[in-house]
Amino acid sequence: MRDAYHEELDALTDKLVEMTRLVRSAISRATTALLDADLHLAETVISQDEEVDRLFAEIETSIFDLMARQQPVAVDLRMIITALRMGTDLERMGDLAQHVAKVARLRHPDSAVPPELRATILEMGQIAERLVTKTGGCIATRNVESALELEQDDDAMDRLHRRLFKILLDSGWKHGVEPAIDVTLIGRYYERYADHAVRVARDVVYLVTGSRPHELVADA
Amino acid sequence: MRDAYHEELDALTDKLVEMTRLVRSAISRATTALLDADLHLAETVISQDEEVDRLFAEIETSIFDLMARQQPVAVDLRMIITALRMGTDLERMGDLAQHVAKVARLRHPDSAVPPELRATILEMGQIAERLVTKTGGCIATRNVESALELEQDDDAMDRLHRRLFKILLDSGWKHGVEPAIDVTLIGRYYERYADHAVRVARDVVYLVTGSRPHELVADA
Numbered sequence: 001m002r003d004a005y006h007e008e009l010d011a012l013t014d015k016l017v018e019m020t021r022l023v024r025s026a027i028s029r030a031t032t033a034l035l036d037a038d039l040h041l042a043e044t045v046i047s048q049d050e051e052v053d054r055l056f057a058e059i060e061t062s063i064f065d066l067m068a069r070q071q072p073v074a075v076d077l078r079m080i081i082t083a084l085r086m087g088t089d090l091e092r093m094g095d096l097a098q099h100v101a102k103v104a105r106l107r108h109p110d111s112a113v114p115p116e117l118r119a120t121i122l123e124m125g126q127i128a129e130r131l132v133t134k135t136g137g138c139i140a141t142r143n144v145e146s147a148l149e150l151e152q153d154d155d156a157m158d159r160l161h162r163r164l165f166k167i168l169l170d171s172g173w174k175h176g177v178e179p180a181i182d183v184t185l186i187g188r189y190y191e192r193y194a195d196h197a198v199r200v201a202r203d204v205v206y207l208v209t210g211s212r213p214h215e216l217v218a219d220a
Numbered sequence: 221m222r223d224a225y226h227e228e229l230d231a232l233t234d235k236l237v238e239m240t241r242l243v244r245s246a247i248s249r250a251t252t253a254l255l256d257a258d259l260h261l262a263e264t265v266i267s268q269d270e271e272v273d274r275l276f277a278e279i280e281t282s283i284f285d286l287m288a289r290q291q292p293v294a295v296d297l298r299m300i301i302t303a304l305r306m307g308t309d310l311e312r313m314g315d316l317a318q319h320v321a322k323v324a325r326l327r328h329p330d331s332a333v334p335p336e337l338r339a340t341i342l343e344m345g346q347i348a349e350r351l352v353t354k355t356g357g358c359i360a361t362r363n364v365e366s367a368l369e370l371e372q373d374d375d376a377m378d379r380l381h382r383r384l385f386k387i388l389l390d391s392g393w394k395h396g397v398e399p400a401i402d403v404t405l406i407g408r409y410y411e412r413y414a415d416h417a418v419r420v421a422r423d424v425v426y427l428v429t430g431s432r433p434h435e436l437v438a439d440a
Binding site: 067068077081084085165176178180181184 | 284287288293297301304305396398400401404408
């Protein structure tokens, strides 16, 4: 049986995994709200970001408490430090999903996404979900190999982001400036969401190995 | 005389202040590079971001080292944890200055900023500099009052950000989609730069008082 101290550390992991579930659900609903101009769905994303913030506040409190009482060392110390960083990134991913939902709300009853961009945005949303699902798995299982793969998965998001600008700058673009601004920001939100998922995965690598991913790749 | 342990903690503070100096210089040069379409200056910002990254890597190494060897508690523990967070935010501010410089480089020999937006962007750059200067002062002196003021200073950035969108969406806008995209992203970079400066200031408040700024304000 685990002692109380290690149970608290395990609880930290569980809460981080729960954060990945919440921010995955948020980006999924935000994407649908955006594409379907679904005001109600957008509102749920906006209001439920509080849950993500509350969970992160709990994680922060546990961490400061654990550090003050237990003076953790070695891998436990790495766990606590990386949990704080992972929580910070996941909290930000919640904010970014909320930003997407706010654009949906702002343009309701219209959709902020013109028809020729729907497929690209849908795919960005799907990749964002896939990344965060994988990140959650990495946190739960401490799978380094899977965590290292996330960097490549993120390349798909960067490709979509470039495709989006290509469509915006095409001479056939006839929606004017306002939708271009919306889509520029939306694209940035998805791209940053993915970047934060990759950072969390990098912290899993550091947690397990004590090395940064670039050090492992340089060694390989 | 301070012992070696506390000298190491002081060195952390010095390095964080040095990071604020570097990212202040970076955003200052990036703004000039953008407005003057100065390719050489843009290149210096882009290449010198490595210095910011290196300094942050040093801070991270010291922190992990201090935690492993010293098992810090109470205010020292808060110092170490907040130093890690502040370093993360400052490193990101360096990236954002670099992003601004990259837009300048991309559009060279043209300027990415149409004439009617120059004054707004210039002011955003000035406020960014003022915020980070103040943040650096807060880190060095641990001045809570000054740190709490930064939230208001950031409101000025938000106002400029809104003015920027107003100009972009004005019927008189005749520069088309590409400059609108550039300016949307540039505006976002300045706004995020300011947000990170405010986060660092909040961490100073937490470091000194053990309370979050919103708790202090609620108490007032």
